[in-house]
Amino acid sequence: MDKIIDGNEIMQALLCDAQDIIYFKDASGKYVAVSNSFAVHSKSAAGDVIGKTDFDLLPAEQAEKLFLEDKNIIETGKAVVDKVEKRTCPGGPDMWLSVTKTPWKNSAGETIGIIGVCREITERAEREKHILDMLSIATHDMRGPLISIGSMVKLLTRGTFGTIDESVKVTLVDISGRIGCLEKLMGEYLCKSSLMNVRTPDKEVLDLRQDIIDPILEEFLSEIEESKIRIDNRLGAIPGNKIMIKANAKWIRIVYRNLIRNAIKYAAEGQIAFGFEDKGDHYQLNVYNSGPPVPAERGASIFEKFESSDSTGLGLAICRNLIQKHGGNMWYENTWDNHPNFIFTIPK
Numbered sequence: 001m002d003k004i005i006d007g008n009e010i011m012q013a014l015l016c017d018a019q020d021i022i023y024f025k026d027a028s029g030k031y032v033a034v035s036n037s038f039a040v041h042s043k044s045a046a047g048d049v050i051g052k053t054d055f056d057l058l059p060a061e062q063a064e065k066l067f068l069e070d071k072n073i074i075e076t077g078k079a080v081v082d083k084v085e086k087r088t089c090p091g092g093p094d095m096w097l098s099v100t101k102t103p104w105k106n107s108a109g110e111t112i113g114i115i116g117v118c119r120e121i122t123e124r125a126e127r128e129k130h131i132l133d134m135l136s137i138a139t140h141d142m143r144g145p146l147i148s149i150g151s152m153v154k155l156l157t158r159g160t161f162g163t164i165d166e167s168v169k170v171t172l173v174d175i176s177g178r179i180g181c182l183e184k185l186m187g188e189y190l191c192k193s194s195l196m197n198v199r200t201p202d203k204e205v206l207d208l209r210q211d212i213i214d215p216i217l218e219e220f221l222s223e224i225e226e227s228k229i230r231i232d233n234r235l236g237a238i239p240g241n242k243i244m245i246k247a248n249a250k251w252i253r254i255v256y257r258n259l260i261r262n263a264i265k266y267a268a269e270g271q272i273a274f275g276f277e278d279k280g281d282h283y284q285l286n287v288y289n290s291g292p293p294v295p296a297e298r299g300a301s302i303f304e305k306f307e308s309s310d311s312t313g314l315g316l317a318i319c320r321n322l323i324q325k326h327g328g329n330m331w332y333e334n335t336w337d338n339h340p341n342f343i344f345t346i347p348k
Contacts (some may be wrong), residue, residue: 015046021097021118024104027074029053029067032113041095041120059088070101070114077103077111084125087118096125137254137318143183144219144257150179151222160226203326206252208243208285213274216256220264228269243276245283245346251322252346255330258315259287259342266291266340279345282328286343293334302332319344 015022015035022035031049039046042057054063073080079102087097097118104113155161157172164172206212217224217231224231245252263272270290277284294302303320320330328345335341 021116021120023116024113025070025116026113027111029055029070062088073101073103073114074111079103084121095120095122097121137250141250141254141257144261146179146183147261148219148222150176150183151226153179155222155226203246203248206245206247206249208245208276210242211249212252212256216253216260219257220260223264227264227267229264229267230271232271232273243283246348247326247346251326255319255322255344256287258319262315263287263289263291263340275341275343282345282347284343284345286341288335288339288341290339293338293340294332303330316342 011033015033018035019037020035021038021041023038024032024034026032030051030053034042034046034049036046039049042049049057054066057063058066069080072078079100081100083099085097085099086094088094098121099116099118101114101116103111104115106112153172153176156164157169157176223229260272267289268291271288272290273288275284275286275288303316323330323344323346327347330342330344333341333343
């Protein structure tokens with residue numbers, strides 16, 4: 001006769017040996033039982049967790065969010081299944097979890113708490129986010145040359161470079177329309193793929209003017225000419241001599257490309273200026289344009305994803321994120337004469 005295994009033994013084995021994080025909470029949010037893996041991630045013994053709540057183990061904001069989620073599960077009876085979330089670990093690095101939580105019911109069918117099972121997926125989540133972020137940055141970066149090509153086709157259509165045959169003009173108009181559709185399509189993919197939590201690649205020594213600013217101005221030459229933009233020294237131009245910075249070239253080009261594109265867009269028939277100041281342990285840089293200022297109520301939110309109503313809403317958010325990953329920061333100010341000025345720092 002097969003030996004009957006006691007249910008308590010099964011539960012004990014599950015809590016002791018399971019790699020997943022398993023826990024039982026009562027209706028008030030207190031832990032009734034936890035797995036050894038839960039205790040390991042909490043940097044404590046399993047017995048020390050019993051009777052505590054998330055407010056004893058996690059930051060207040062995170063604990064409050066979990067409390068409200070648990071309360072909703074108890075009240076509605078609806079489980080949370082495979083929810084991916086980032087969790088702060090006491091005394092350790094943050095981690096990504098796949099979270100499943102269901103109502104815990106007694107023999108009478110009454111909900112008496114929560115049963116939770118969490119599986120760590122940090123490596124998988126970071127790998128997936130890295131891939132999506134690279135797609136986001138690549139798509140964002142390709143939009144610039146595409147817009148430049150579109151502007152050049154428009155100039156050709158208008159006869160800026162000389163009279164063209166009517167049949168050729170019709171073809172150019174068709175090409176212009178197709179480019180516009182492609183630009184919108186890339187914008188949609190950019191919105192879908194952007195998460196902006198990539199790891200910073202290796203930095204390199206760059207000449208700010210020769211390696212970054214001058215090549216980007218060349219990319220936008222047709223737009224600058226079409227919009228009658230003048231590059232001036234309004235806020236102290238970057239000196240003609242070499243300014244060597246330590247940064248990732250691709251990421252800094254993304255920052256300047258986006259700021260210059262926006263400056264051209266909003267400063268039609270106006271001016272754009274590039275500023276530079278040596279602040280000792282870092283450089284402070286800026287891109288100014290003579291367009292209308294950002295409304296005061298939007299001064300902080302313009303760096304949030306999807307905030308813009310007339311673009312993908314990702315450009316400035318990506319720029320600030322990349323600068324922060326270099327150890328610097330980015331912000332917006334109005335100039336003394338009430339025009340836009342985007343300022344950022346790069347550590348030496």
